[in-house]
Amino acid sequence: MTVQSPPAPPQAQVQGGPAAPVPGPAGAAESGRQRFSRLSSSLRHTPGQLRGILAVLVVLTLGAGVTAATSILGKSAVIEDTTSQSGRLSVAALELYQALSQADASAASSYLTAGAASEEVHDSYREALRDATVALTTAAREVETHADAQLVAELNAHLPVYTGLVESARTFNRLGEPVGATYQRQASTLMRSEMLPDANTLQHNAIDQLNEARDEASAFPWVATALAAAALGVLVWAQLWLTRRTNRVFNLGLVGATVAMIGMTGWLVLVALASASHTERSHEEGSDPLELLAEAHITAQQARAEESLLLIARGEDEKADERYTDQMALLVGEGGLLAQLSEAYGDDPDLSGPLAAAEESAGAWSAGHDEVIKLAKAGSYAEAVELAVGDSDESLATSFDALDEQLTEATAISAERFVDATGDAERSLSGAAAGLAALSLLALVSAAIGIQMRVAEYHA
Amino acid sequence: MILHRSTVPQSSAKRRPRWAAALGACLVAAACSGPVSIEPPEVDVPTPLPEGIDFDPEIETGTADDSCEPVASYSPGSVTAEQARATLGDQDLVVIGISQSTNLMGYRDPVTGDLAGFDIDIAKAIVSHLMGDETKVKWVPMTSGDREEAVNSGTVDMVVRTMTMTCKRWNSVEFSSEYYHGGQRLLVPTGSGIGGLGDLTADHQVCTGKGSTSPRNIAEQSEAQPVTVPDFNDCLVLLQQGTVDAITTDDCILAGMAIQDPTLEVVGEAFSQEPYGIAFAKGNTDLARYVNGVLETMREDGTWQDIYDKWLAEHLGAATAPDPVYQD
Structure with missing residues (x-):
């Protein structure tokens, strides 16, 4: 059974109808005074005191029930949100960022490669473009802020310009015109200076929204717990007071209410702790490594794009070499992304394998790059290109592809964990809202019956 | 407000649900905020630009350095190929700095991947005279900013890369006689x-x-x-x-x-003088003299003309080799 809205007793709609006359401020003050004198006089007698206790209990029990149910419902909604809106947006933004850098790396490699192999690399460019457009479509549907909508629009406007430049580069290259290289470089500049930063910002915005949601989901429901504890306290005190007044040890109604409230409080605390721990797990085992892995992946792709650009510029683009060096330092340098990954997840039985292999591939690539630069600087351009993009085992393309594959594998494992943990968090909450509401109603009814029975004794 | 409405005396049992309703309503209102409407984004028409483009560059002023005759090189004299080879870093291989990205002058043919162009053919002719074999050469691609440092550090033996002879450059390198008159x-x-x-x-x-x-x-x-x-x-x-x-x-x-x-x-007409020369390490006049001798031969036997006609005549019209000027 699921509860769609906080449990409010059905009489509420009848009583709270809009037909009730609304008195002016003077009338309200007067009626307030009247009510206060009536209340204080009735509280001097036991039945009135009993009704007073009941009123307090009603407020506390209902308050606890309503806040508990709404906070659990809120948590479910937030967790659902992390798998839907903000979750989908962050996944889409991440995919977009990755697809764009992959497109850039593939386009540049494809420009350098000749013949059938070039077509193969170009296929991966087309796949990356498809992924990018699909991710952009998803992101466009999920954005909720003006800033994010602006970013998506900018990316949408730039993407066709980028592909146009890449196609011009390809065409000129086929015609044997060197200006193709300049088009390719301009495409990469557009990607590097406009599109990737936009995609990066979008991704960070989405992750911030996700983190905010997660903090909300793992927050402990203090108000509901405090109200429940207060209700319990009042219940216990009321029973002690009644025992003194009436010399009867147990009031079955109040005992029932106490049991129900204990059950409710316990359940609330357990559920809140369980869902918080699952949410935390989704963060630590899921989104944390996912973010780091994606960053490593993108850095590798950008380094690869710069490496190709350097060769496309016939070794005459020093800036490209600098950018390659910067990206590689981020990736494999001391305290770089791969080092961070292996430090954080090196002991993880599933992740350690792909991560270690990724580090090895990146090392082989980095070492091979120096050889490519040496060849290019020495004028052995054809050999340099062959080593960089050829399909031999020593080729940098081989190490880069291996690195790409290993990072993809680790990403898939982390993504699965994220989905599992979020699912667990969602499941741990299922039925809790309804149950908590039912228990607090039960406590309310029991208390009301118990107290009404005593009140009836006075009137009898 | 809702509480104040209870002017009619009521039992507490009847009042109770109203509080609950109020409490519930507040919580629900706090929990769900309405959908946010997003203003439509505005995007400029994207114009792709190369990195580092400057639409309003600062223009250097000051008078040009005309303290020398930039085209005046060393007369060929009697330097032999052997003497010239002795100045090379490696006796069996001449290392030449070139461009790989200047179409028609020095570039990689995108189809074959081979080096080609006017500068490359001039350099090849020099190699075959100097080494007796056109293949005894190592090509080193470089940017224009690298040229002076590359010859002086010994990275390359000479630079054939659209290099204009100027008095300022004469201070740091030796030039051959003019092998192309650009403008x-x-x-x-x-x-x-x-x-x-x-x-x-x-x-x-x-x-x-x-x-x-x-x-x-x-x-x-x-x-x-x-x-x-x-x-x-x-x-x-x-x-x-x-x-x-x-x-x-x-x-x-x-x-x-x-x-x-x-x-x-x-x-239009050319509005500047750009005499191109081959650069050597400062002080290596033997190699400069020998290359000047080779350039003389190329002017006389039509090699220069063939190379010009092959690469440049179609777009720049007919031209003949610039006459050499020597300072000694």
């Missing part, structure tokens, strides 16, 4: 109405390479607004995309652009 001209779209410097107005943006003398020449001799880019190859893309109205740089480089696009043409 700055304009590349414009056919039918643009621009036929030379005089047709340029302040509304015209003229693209040229940063750090060369070209921006200064165009700024001093015309009304046009120079636009500089770090690599002059970017100018061709900018002209094709309509971002700039013309390109100006040395005529042979313009020819290398014009050949890639049939809708462009080189126009």
Whole structure:
């Protein structure tokens, strides 16, 4: 059974109808005074005191029930949100960022490669473009802020310009015109200076929204717990007071209410702790490594794009070499992304394998790059290109592809964990809202019956 | 408000649900906020630009260094190939600095991947005289900024890379005699109405390479607004995309652009003197003298003419080899 809205007793709609006359401020003050004198006089007698206790209990029990149910419902909604809106947006933004850098790396490699192999690399460019457009479509549907909508629009406007430049580069290259290289470089500049930063910002915005949601989901429901504890306290005190007044040890109604409230409080605390721990797990085992892995992946792709650009510029683009060096330092340098990954997840039985292999591939690539630069600087351009993009085992393309594959594998494992943990968090909450509401109603009814029975004794 | 409405005496049992309803309503209201409406984004028309483009570059001023005769080199004398080879870093291999990205002058043929161009053919002819074998050469690609350092550090034995002989450069390197007489001209779209410097107005943006003398020449001799880019190859893309109205740089480089696009043409008279020379390490006059001898031979036996006709004549018209000037 699921509860769609906080449990409010059905009489509420009848009583709270809009037909009730609304008195002016003077009338309200007067009626307030009247009510206060009536209340204080009735509280001097036991039945009135009993009704007073009941009123307090009603407020506390209902308050606890309503806040508990709404906070659990809120948590479910937030967790659902992390798998839907903000979750989908962050996944889409991440995919977009990755697809764009992959497109850039593939386009540049494809420009350098000749013949059938070039077509193969170009296929991966087309796949990356498809992924990018699909991710952009998803992101466009999920954005909720003006800033994010602006970013998506900018990316949408730039993407066709980028592909146009890449196609011009390809065409000129086929015609044997060197200006193709300049088009390719301009495409990469557009990607590097406009599109990737936009995609990066979008991704960070989405992750911030996700983190905010997660903090909300793992927050402990203090108000509901405090109200429940207060209700319990009042219940216990009321029973002690009644025992003194009436010399009867147990009031079955109040005992029932106490049991129900204990059950409710316990359940609330357990559920809140369980869902918080699952949410935390989704963060630590899921989104944390996912973010780091994606960053490593993108850095590798950008380094690869710069490496190709350097060769496309016939070794005459020093800036490209600098950018390659910067990206590689981020990736494999001391305290770089791969080092961070292996430090954080090196002991993880599933992740350690792909991560270690990724580090090895990146090392082989980095070492091979120096050889490519040496060849290019020495004028052995054809050999340099062959080593960089050829399909031999020593080729940098081989190490880069291996690195790409290993990072993809680790990403898939982390993504699965994220989905599992979020699912667990969602499941741990299922039925809790309804149950908590039912228990607090039960406590309310029991208390009301118990107290009404005593009140009836006075009137009898 | 809802509490104040209870003016009619009621039992507490009846009042209770109202509080609950109020409490519930508040919580629900706090929990769900309404959907946010997003203003439609506004995006400028994207214009792809190369990195480092400057639409309003600072133009160097000051007088040109004319303290010397830039084209005057060393007379060939009687330096033999053997003596010249003795100056090489490696006796069996001459190392030559070239460009791989200047179409028609020194570039990689995109189809074959081989080096080709006017500079390359001139260098090959020198190699076959100097080494007796055209293949005993190592080509080292370099940027224009690397040239002077490369010959002096011994990375290369000579540089054949569209290098203009200037008095300033004579201070750090030795030059051969002039092997190509270039001059700055304009590349414009056919039918643009621009036929030379005089047709340029302040509304015209003229693209040229940063750090060369070209921006200064165009700024001093015309009304046009120079636009500089770090690599002059970017100018061709900018002209094709309509971002700039013309390109100006040395005529042979313009020819290398014009050949890639049939809708462009080189126009106007040259408005600067760009004598190209081969650079050697400062002090290595033996190699300079020997190469000057080879250049003499190439002028006489028609090798120079063949190379010019093969690469440049189609776009720059007929020309003959510049006469050598010697300082001794």
